[in-house]
Amino acid sequence: MKNIKIGFDRRNHHEIADIFNLYGEQYREHNSISCEQAKVMHHIQVCRTAALGGHVEQCNECGYEKIAYNSCRNRHCPKCQTMTKEKWLNARKAELLPCGYFHLVFTLPHTLNPIILCNKKTMLTILFASVNATLQAFAKDPQWRLNGQLGIIAVLHTWSQTLLDHFHLHCLVPAGALSSVHNKWNPTRKNFLFQIKSLAKGYRKQYLHKLNSAYQQKKLIFPGKTASIGSQKIFEEMTENLSKIDWIAYAKRPFAGPEQVLEYLGRYTHRIAISNNRLISIGKKQVIFTYSDRKNDNEKKTMTLDAEEFIRRFLLHVLPKGFMKIRYFGFLSDVKKKKCIQLIRQLLNHIVKLPDQVKETVQQIMQRITGIDITCCPKCKKGKMITVKELPRPVWNTS
Numbered sequence: 001m002k003n004i005k006i007g008f009d010r011r012n013h014h015e016i017a018d019i020f021n022l023y024g025e026q027y028r029e030h031n032s033i034s035c036e037q038a039k040v041m042h043h044i045q046v047c048r049t050a051a052l053g054g055h056v057e058q059c060n061e062c063g064y065e066k067i068a069y070n071s072c073r074n075r076h077c078p079k080c081q082t083m084t085k086e087k088w089l090n091a092r093k094a095e096l097l098p099c100g101y102f103h104l105v106f107t108l109p110h111t112l113n114p115i116i117l118c119n120k121k122t123m124l125t126i127l128f129a130s131v132n133a134t135l136q137a138f139a140k141d142p143q144w145r146l147n148g149q150l151g152i153i154a155v156l157h158t159w160s161q162t163l164l165d166h167f168h169l170h171c172l173v174p175a176g177a178l179s180s181v182h183n184k185w186n187p188t189r190k191n192f193l194f195q196i197k198s199l200a201k202g203y204r205k206q207y208l209h210k211l212n213s214a215y216q217q218k219k220l221i222f223p224g225k226t227a228s229i230g231s232q233k234i235f236e237e238m239t240e241n242l243s244k245i246d247w248i249a250y251a252k253r254p255f256a257g258p259e260q261v262l263e264y265l266g267r268y269t270h271r272i273a274i275s276n277n278r279l280i281s282i283g284k285k286q287v288i289f290t291y292s293d294r295k296n297d298n299e300k301k302t303m304t305l306d307a308e309e310f311i312r313r314f315l316l317h318v319l320p321k322g323f324m325k326i327r328y329f330g331f332l333s334d335v336k337k338k339k340c341i342q343l344i345r346q347l348l349n350h351i352v353k354l355p356d357q358v359k360e361t362v363q364q365i366m367q368r369i370t371g372i373d374i375t376c377c378p379k380c381k382k383g384k385m386i387t388v389k390e391l392p393r394p395v396w397n398t399s
Helices: 016-030 035-046 082-095 110-118 120-140 196-216 224-230 232-242 258-268 307-315 337-348 362-370
Strands: 002-005 054-059 065-069 101-107 151-159 165-174 176-179 184-187 249-255 279-283 286-293 299-306 326-330 385-391
Touching (some): 016 035, 016 279, 065 385, 120 165, 120 196, 249 258, 286 307
Antiparallel strands (some): 002 299
């Protein structure tokens, strides 16, 4: 593995699919992977290929034809997130509040990584629950002068810039609490939500309590290299040690208003472990990609990994089937947000203009993002591309 400092962003046409096509079969032969990981690999490999079917488009002016293949729509696929993100962001416009927003991050100690990788659903569900419980408890504590319920959008990230397992939660919190007793909005101070060291201690306490409960209820498994941790003595020693170290929680500068919130959401919510435009080179059983060195002012560098190690790292971040990586709590929870958002806006007597929800077609979204009209004929530049024929999936690939 090599780290090299670079002074530019190099863009190319390499794709994660190319890595799986070249080295995926060999990786499967020598490594055990889960059904979900195998499914992700397959979906990325066949995305926008004949294997998924598609349609033929023809120019209504010059008669030029081209084939457009269907996307896999897998949430781990680097080619399928843009449209999903834009539609999700548009839906969130109806939920914005005319106030500042805080951005908090809660990280799990790397000591827990081996257990998390064997128990993703349980351990990461505990992460969401612990962060929510901590923040809501602080909001109700009189010393912080909020005396109400917070609204929280929590987004799970599982990776570091070098694709290693790094489990942390990004939380977006409107700058105030809703008191249900008096239907009152209690704003926070402009640049302060809670004392961060106290918050980290509360988060540590909540997580370890819930972790111990899961262990006692035998909800955790300890296969392979984690087998020794499964013994009660070693598990208790580990949690005791974890209770004595500082856990990482920190707050970023609060957002000034709705537009900044949308910009943040666009950056964080639908990310995957690595995008195609970070790939520099694939070949000779190696992958070279760029990353930002967080310890050195986000300096751009490159890393070289064996293809097998790259695939291993990528698959670390495949989530369990149906696991929700974006969750809503407090007055932003699904059962409360419609009524609560309307109430809070009335209480704030808001004069800030909020972004409007708009109905956009795929073509309109792509033109807004890229400036390119995807219906325009790429040959004559005058006509419109019209679908003239559907291409079904091959019979052997109907699953």
